[in-house]
Amino acid sequence: MQKSDLLKKLQDIVGNERVSASAAELYCYSCDASQVRGMPDFVIRPANTEQISKIVSLANEKEIPVTARGAGTGLAGGAVPVEGGIVLDMSSMNRILEMDLGNLQVTIEPGIVQEKLNDALEPYGFFFPPDPGSSAMCTLGGLIANNGSGMRSVKYGTTRNYVLGLEVVMADGTVVNTGTKVTKSVAGYSLTDLFVGSEGTLGIITKATLKVRALPKERSVLLASFEDPEHAGEAVVKVLSSGIVPSACEILDRNIIEAINTYDPHIGLPKAGAILMFEVDGTENTVREGIEMIKDACSTLATSIRAASDKKERDEIWAARRLVGAAVSRLDPLRTRVYVGEDIGVPIKELPGMLHKVGEISKEFKLPIMTYGHIGDGNLHTGMCIDMLSDKEWDKLTKAADKIHLTAISIGGTVTAEHGVGSARAEYLGLELGKGLDVMILIKNALDPKGILNPGKMGV
Amino acid sequence: MNDSDMRSILKCVRCGTCRSVCPVFDVIGWESASSRGRMLVAHGLSQGMEADEGVFDSINTCTTCGLCEQMCPSGASPVKVIEDVRHQLVLQGKMTDAQKLLRTDAIEKGNPLGEEKDRMAWLGDSKNDVPEKADHVFFAGCLASYRYPELTKRTFDILRKFGVTVLQEEVCCGSPLLRTGSDPSELMSKNLEQIRKIGAHTIITGCAGCFTTLKNDYPDNIEVVHVAEFLADRLAEMDLKKLDLKVTYHDPCHLGRCNGVFDAPRQIIKSICYLEEMKSNREKSKCCGAGGGVLKGYPELSLELSKNRLEEIPKDVDYLVTACPLCRTNLKRGGPRVDVLDIIDLLEMAME
Numbered sequence: 001m002q003k004s005d006l007l008k009k010l011q012d013i014v015g016n017e018r019v020s021a022s023a024a025e026l027y028c029y030s031c032d033a034s035q036v037r038g039m040p041d042f043v044i045r046p047a048n049t050e051q052i053s054k055i056v057s058l059a060n061e062k063e064i065p066v067t068a069r070g071a072g073t074g075l076a077g078g079a080v081p082v083e084g085g086i087v088l089d090m091s092s093m094n095r096i097l098e099m100d101l102g103n104l105q106v107t108i109e110p111g112i113v114q115e116k117l118n119d120a121l122e123p124y125g126f127f128f129p130p131d132p133g134s135s136a137m138c139t140l141g142g143l144i145a146n147n148g149s150g151m152r153s154v155k156y157g158t159t160r161n162y163v164l165g166l167e168v169v170m171a172d173g174t175v176v177n178t179g180t181k182v183t184k185s186v187a188g189y190s191l192t193d194l195f196v197g198s199e200g201t202l203g204i205i206t207k208a209t210l211k212v213r214a215l216p217k218e219r220s221v222l223l224a225s226f227e228d229p230e231h232a233g234e235a236v237v238k239v240l241s242s243g244i245v246p247s248a249c250e251i252l253d254r255n256i257i258e259a260i261n262t263y264d265p266h267i268g269l270p271k272a273g274a275i276l277m278f279e280v281d282g283t284e285n286t287v288r289e290g291i292e293m294i295k296d297a298c299s300t301l302a303t304s305i306r307a308a309s310d311k312k313e314r315d316e317i318w319a320a321r322r323l324v325g326a327a328v329s330r331l332d333p334l335r336t337r338v339y340v341g342e343d344i345g346v347p348i349k350e351l352p353g354m355l356h357k358v359g360e361i362s363k364e365f366k367l368p369i370m371t372y373g374h375i376g377d378g379n380l381h382t383g384m385c386i387d388m389l390s391d392k393e394w395d396k397l398t399k400a401a402d403k404i405h406l407t408a409i410s411i412g413g414t415v416t417a418e419h420g421v422g423s424a425r426a427e428y429l430g431l432e433l434g435k436g437l438d439v440m441i442l443i444k445n446a447l448d449p450k451g452i453l454n455p456g457k458m459g460v
Numbered sequence: 461m462n463d464s465d466m467r468s469i470l471k472c473v474r475c476g477t478c479r480s481v482c483p484v485f486d487v488i489g490w491e492s493a494s495s496r497g498r499m500l501v502a503h504g505l506s507q508g509m510e511a512d513e514g515v516f517d518s519i520n521t522c523t524t525c526g527l528c529e530q531m532c533p534s535g536a537s538p539v540k541v542i543e544d545v546r547h548q549l550v551l552q553g554k555m556t557d558a559q560k561l562l563r564t565d566a567i568e569k570g571n572p573l574g575e576e577k578d579r580m581a582w583l584g585d586s587k588n589d590v591p592e593k594a595d596h597v598f599f600a601g602c603l604a605s606y607r608y609p610e611l612t613k614r615t616f617d618i619l620r621k622f623g624v625t626v627l628q629e630e631v632c633c634g635s636p637l638l639r640t641g642s643d644p645s646e647l648m649s650k651n652l653e654q655i656r657k658i659g660a661h662t663i664i665t666g667c668a669g670c671f672t673t674l675k676n677d678y679p680d681n682i683e684v685v686h687v688a689e690f691l692a693d694r695l696a697e698m699d700l701k702k703l704d705l706k707v708t709y710h711d712p713c714h715l716g717r718c719n720g721v722f723d724a725p726r727q728i729i730k731s732i733c734y735l736e737e738m739k740s741n742r743e744k745s746k747c748c749g750a751g752g753g754v755l756k757g758y759p760e761l762s763l764e765l766s767k768n769r770l771e772e773i774p775k776d777v778d779y780l781v782t783a784c785p786l787c788r789t790n791l792k793r794g795g796p797r798v799d800v801l802d803i804i805d806l807l808e809m810a811m812e
């Protein structure tokens with residue numbers, strides 16, 4: 001089919017204003033926040049499920065790839081159309097359809113931004129807990145498709161824990177509903193769980209019913225400084241095994257501390273080899289008790305411990321922490337943060353060892369590696385900044401990232417704890433999953449026999 | 461593309477923070493209308509992408525409000541890149557009709573409004589009665605001169621008590637040309653020549669666009685202050701009475717965020733009445749939607765931006781005060797619940 005005929009058909013489905021094939025627009029949708037690139041033929045901003053069903057059905061008939069996209073903040077190329085075709089920008093389907101707070105749930109369209117949902121819930125005293133660093137930008141659709149999580153996952157878990165049901169457009173255009181409004185149901189295979197984390201390769205999510213939680217009454221933040229990341233890693237193991245569940249447990253290494261202080265100078269984090277940022281939430285009593293227990297657990301390992309003085313300081317610290325991954329680019333005018341090899345997860349007991357290994361890899365490749373992340377659930381972000389115009393540095397970065405990935409797998413870890421596989425990490429999936437990947441391929445072939453949904457991703 | 465722009469584009473990690481704050485993206489919704497998208501389009505152009513309508517709309521819908529730059533975690537400078545791309549395209553003869561008209565009018569008629577009448581008419585009878593030499597000179601600006609002549613006269617009447625004069629043959633400061641990619645040097649020389657003749661060391665202006673241009677693009681041996689700054693320093697000499705009013709204040713982007721003038725207008729307001737801040741204010745304040753050539757080139761978009769800004773007016777205020785005639789014009793277009801005043805209007809109410 002000629003491109004112009006296809007454009008006409010797509011315009012018939014969504015109207016002229018909702019489809020673009022302009023060079024500028026296509027270029028803008030050829031990447032996300034990763035290094036993956038792929039040029040789409042069309043970008044569509046659908047308005048409803050019916051339009052998506054028609055688009056996907058047409059694409060299936062003509063064997064044209066369809067890639068869903070939320071806000072394009074993904075760090076693995078998930079939303080990049082590596083085989084061309086249609087990009088479905090879901091961000092204009094961004095309504096809250098129902099706030100059923102008596103049942104502790106909301107039903108939303110997938111294009112809503114995480115923070116916007118929480119802004120709407122806050123006046124009622126509720127929140128949607130998974131909070132990635134990108135919460136001001138990323139969509140719920142992207143979070144569900146990637147099973148994203150964030151700083152509070154050590155206590156509240158990942159997005160998967162909050163998805164009760166989905167409306168999904170399948171590869172042939174059929175619309176199915178999964179799950180139930182009941183928090184417990186064992187009726188059949190958990191299709192909801194199959195689509196959560198499927199990165200747009202099995203279906204397009206058009207609606208979601210999500211669990212929400214009551215906002216905690218109190219929060220308190222504690223900063224513990226250490227000589228080096230390894231000591232911090234040991235402290236994390238100690239804290240978590242002491243019985244307390246912090247609502248956040250983040251590590252910042254020396255460079256990251258400097259990056260935060262550069263981004264927002266009046267935060268003034270203490271200089272240290274590493275800092276652990278703990279947050280405890282709950283009632284006034286549980287928070288006080290939790291903070292004391294963390295202080296105790298860290299006392300022999302930390303060089304100093306201090307609490308954030310008030311809500312303002314606490315909010316500022318979190319705001320800066322959220323964006324620090326990008327803010328490390330500020331440390332050197334000629335270098336830019338490149339999100340490659342940035343999302344490993346290891347069992348928590350292996351943390352000190354992994355942190356040590358990262359230090360060695362940094363030395364081996366003479367490449368500064370900055371470490372931060374949700375250390376409470378074993379998730380480390382290893383940040384590398386390079387001169388984007390230097391082939392030599394790209395080469396070092398790729399090799400260092402490969403070594404980081406292989407090391408994580410070798411100690412029972414994962415190449416991606418939350419950012420997703422996309423095409424950036426697809427090559428490691430066989431090694432990490434073994435025969436599990438074959439089962440994934442069987443599922444993919446059964447649900448999308450023509451391979452039109454986000455091809456080139458997840459190793460399927 | 462120059463090295464510093466390419467470096468700035470490479471700094472962008474495409475995290476999308478700008479998407480979450482860009483007022484234009486909020487209305488349009490397509491990626492090419494966010495700063496991240498515009499940086500990509502700029503990159504595309506450097507790789508040989510053709511400058512078609514899609515490129516124009518991406519590059520020219522930015523109001524240059526700078527909120528993206530303020531919030532950008534990685535330290536990129538999208539506004540500079542966008543203005544440079546506009547300039548490069550104009551050099552190649554590639555521009556929209558709106559850009560062309562703006563340029564022709566500014567250069568041939570001395571103002572981008574296309575006005576042919578006497579620019580200095582606002583001075584009325586005082587025309588032949590202004591000092592030829594002075595330390596301070598008032599730069600009225602195009603919009604104030606032609607659209608708000610009475611306000612401009614009243615502003616000058618306050619200023620002249622402090623020995624301030626005017627440029628008898630003032631022309632456009634060049635801001636609209638700079639923002640939309642054209643060369644303003646001819647206009648700038650005309651103004652500079654007169655400033656030098658008068659012997660002034662300080663220019664005073666009441667327009668945010670003129671302010672940022674005079675301050676950052678004219679030779680740096682001339683000091684530039686906003687009317688609000690000049691008068692905030694002289695409040696004690698002005699015998700103001702307190703008013704039983706509650707007002708809110710819109711920070712013009714090119715005065716506040718881009719040049720750090722936040723306190724002087726607030727100081728004036730607080731010396732007169734009660735100030736309640738808009739939802740977003742100071743460094744994070746939202747754009748009125750008029751800047752960067754958007755009001756001229758994309759009036760409907762500009763109107764939507766204005767309406768969105770007006771939604772941030774707090775309940776129960778009597779006026780929305782601002783310190784720029786362009787902001788005022790566009791905020792009025794948006795159909796505000798309360799009247800929009802220039803800071804001088806408020807000051808005068810307290811002087812009566």
Ligand SMILES: Cc1cc2nc3c(=O)[nH]c(=O)nc-3n(C[C@H](O)[C@H](O)[C@H](O)COP(=O)(O)OP(=O)(O)OC[C@H]3O[C@@H](n4cnc5c(N)ncnc54)[C@H](O)[C@@H]3O)c2cc1C
Nearest residue numbers: 070071072073074078132133139141142145148149200205
């Ligand atoms: C500064 C920064 C900090 C970050 N911090 C975190 C963090 O702390 N934790 C974390 O988990 N992630 C983090 N991320 C990564 C990213 O924000 C998440 O992966 C997020 O979930 C992506 O959402 P998005 O809307 O941008 O999706 P996109 O990037 O647009 O898409 C992501 C994937 O979801 C699929 N998809 C999107 N919408 C749908 C839909 N409706 N139906 C089916 N598939 C769909 C896409 O095809 C793609 O595979 C961060 C990113 C940045 C830039």
